[in-house]
Amino acid sequence: MLRAAREQSSSFGIPEKLNEGLQALQEAFRYAHDVGSEPWEFAVSMLRLEQLGFNPSDIRWLTLRGLAEHAREVTVQGDDGRQFRATGNLTFCERTCVVLTDFVASLVGRQTIASFMRYHHTGCKRTTGGDQ
Structure with a gap:
């Protein structure tokens, strides 16, 4: 079973073109945590x-x-901190911003997300609540 999961993970892959963006998301998460x-x-x-x-x-x-999660930034001048509003599940606008999910960021640690996903099966799939 573990072998099947590894094979599925390796065939899953994260496209290399996403590496720089994933690094930016990971860096942002680390800054926030720090x-x-x-x-x-x-x-x-x-x-x-x-x-x-x-x-x-x-x-x-x-x-x-x-x-990742996304939301529309609705911050206005004078707000204390950035403000966001959820949008439709898969709809975006020019003010859309993105963060890593806490779950994925905690799994990855200091590795890059791309390298983590190449070598580990995380079982990361969107859920409707309950078990994770």
């Missing part, structure tokens, strides 16, 4: 991820795999 802040304070904008090679389908895929 200063005791919510990950959303360091959320990476969709525009920045697109500059790093992502497209909307990549974000949808990461979301459905349970690796």
Whole structure:
């Protein structure tokens, strides 16, 4: 069974084109953790991820795999901290920002997400609650 999971994981793979964007997401998560802040304070904008090679389908895929979450930034001048509002499950706008899920960030530790996913089967799939 473990062998089948490893084979599934290796065939799953994360496209290499996502490496830079995943590194940016991981770095943002680490910064938030380092200063005791919510990950959303360091959320990476969709525009920045697109500059790093992502497209909307990549974000949808990461979301459905349970690796990332997204929301629309609604911060206005004078707000104390960044503010976000959930959007449709797989819809984005120019103010969409992305963070890693706590679950995935805790599994990865200091490895890059891409290298972690190449060598470990995480079972990361979106759930509706309950067991994880």
